[in-house]
Amino acid sequence: MSRKSNKDTQVQKKGKSENLFKLAKTMMPGGVSSPVRAIKPYPFYTKSAKGAFVETEDGERLIDCVMGYGPLFLGHQPECIKTAIREQLENGWLYGTPSEHELELAKLIISDHPSIDMCRFVSSGSEATMAAIRLARGFTGKKNIVKVEGGFHGAHDGVLIKAGSGATTMGVPDSAGVIPEIAEHTLQIPYNDPQSLEALLSKNDDIAAFIVEPVMGNVGPILPKKDYLTEVRKITKEHDVLFICDEVICGYRVGIGGAQVKYNVVPDLTTLGKIVGGGLPIGVFGGRREIMEMVAPNGPVYQAGTFSGNPLSMTAGIAMIKEIHKEKHLYDALDKCTDFLKNSLPEEYQNSFVKLGSMFKLFFREAPPQNYIEAKQSDTAKFGKFWKGMMKEGVFLPPSQFETNFLSIAHGVDIVEKIASAYCSALQDC
Numbered sequence: 001m002s003r004k005s006n007k008d009t010q011v012q013k014k015g016k017s018e019n020l021f022k023l024a025k026t027m028m029p030g031g032v033s034s035p036v037r038a039i040k041p042y043p044f045y046t047k048s049a050k051g052a053f054v055e056t057e058d059g060e061r062l063i064d065c066v067m068g069y070g071p072l073f074l075g076h077q078p079e080c081i082k083t084a085i086r087e088q089l090e091n092g093w094l095y096g097t098p099s100e101h102e103l104e105l106a107k108l109i110i111s112d113h114p115s116i117d118m119c120r121f122v123s124s125g126s127e128a129t130m131a132a133i134r135l136a137r138g139f140t141g142k143k144n145i146v147k148v149e150g151g152f153h154g155a156h157d158g159v160l161i162k163a164g165s166g167a168t169t170m171g172v173p174d175s176a177g178v179i180p181e182i183a184e185h186t187l188q189i190p191y192n193d194p195q196s197l198e199a200l201l202s203k204n205d206d207i208a209a210f211i212v213e214p215v216m217g218n219v220g221p222i223l224p225k226k227d228y229l230t231e232v233r234k235i236t237k238e239h240d241v242l243f244i245c246d247e248v249i250c251g252y253r254v255g256i257g258g259a260q261v262k263y264n265v266v267p268d269l270t271t272l273g274k275i276v277g278g279g280l281p282i283g284v285f286g287g288r289r290e291i292m293e294m295v296a297p298n299g300p301v302y303q304a305g306t307f308s309g310n311p312l313s314m315t316a317g318i319a320m321i322k323e324i325h326k327e328k329h330l331y332d333a334l335d336k337c338t339d340f341l342k343n344s345l346p347e348e349y350q351n352s353f354v355k356l357g358s359m360f361k362l363f364f365r366e367a368p369p370q371n372y373i374e375a376k377q378s379d380t381a382k383f384g385k386f387w388k389g390m391m392k393e394g395v396f397l398p399p400s401q402f403e404t405n406f407l408s409i410a411h412g413v414d415i416v417e418k419i420a421s422a423y424c425s426a427l428q429d430c
């Protein structure tokens, strides 16, 4: 039997992700289960993750600012969620019947969101927005929807039109396979421009809903201008159009009650996901009682799912939200962390560093973007160079100019200082 020297195992370890990816590409399109993960020339494979760190199959330990693209507000493996999942495992993880956990999570969500009287659990954010849009059409009897350019609401046909996230990076905002008859019922307006919504709703009276990420999170964070959300709420009400806040990213991220509480608006319907599942798959749509009563089996708008309300996601979500309530002060602490990051940057970059609480992004352009078109004017080549530089410094950022970076409460001050010095080094080289 040959014994491998330490050096050999190190070499073998070093190439492991590359080899896994080669094999993956033979079995899965692009080698991945979701496009943004297909980092060039090959993504690292994660072996484990704890707190604010991921450990790669190549033996590296990186500070993680991707955090599962948003859900992991408490970091990887927080004890409270781990315990909840472990306890639930002993009782089974899928029943095909109601379980009491659904009531507990619904109660937390409803009491944190004044706009939500009732909610339905699904298994992903995409499913939630798909159902919310169907519900809006069922409730209003109208056909079209309006979304914001670059707004991402998941990967289903009706919203894959000038969508953000992976679709933006790849420059294929319209997916093949979405038939024009569906796409033509999704109208687009720019973010932060209430007049364009007013103009559109004035000339088209067959619009069921306006769906928007109240804080855009899928072309990088773009913040609402002062009164933008209040104004679109007013306009939609005047035109009898439902206002859907897609808070799949900002729910519990920008504060308890999400952006709607922070900016003091009351949507008709809300979609949630990511954080509310405690890191397990989930989606939620909810809103005004008279609208939600239209959902099957109460009403004529059909919606169903095998894994909906599954007890593992429910218990993980309950543990997450309870912990957030206990540790409310950490919203302020995280906000200070991203302030610190911003202030640590070389001065010429500070203006285009956009942040809201634990969401942040440096845009490679002169000023913070106000909408999708402005975000798209960023220097993505420079971003690519910067991203690689950050990896060399041991910090894993989302591999796209158009994805938001996240801190979690596991990112203590010392880690944030490391991220700051990594930014400065990486920026020096690009």
Ligand SMILES: *Cc1c(COP(=O)(O)O)cnc(C)c1O
Pocket (backbone or CB within 6 Å): 123, 124, 125, 126, 127, 129, 152, 153, 154, 155, 213, 217, 218, 246, 247, 248, 249, 273, 274, 282, 283
């Ligand atoms: C992530 C996201 C979705 C889709 O959620 P999935 O769980 O990935 O299906 C929808 N809307 C917004 C705003 C999101 O950020």
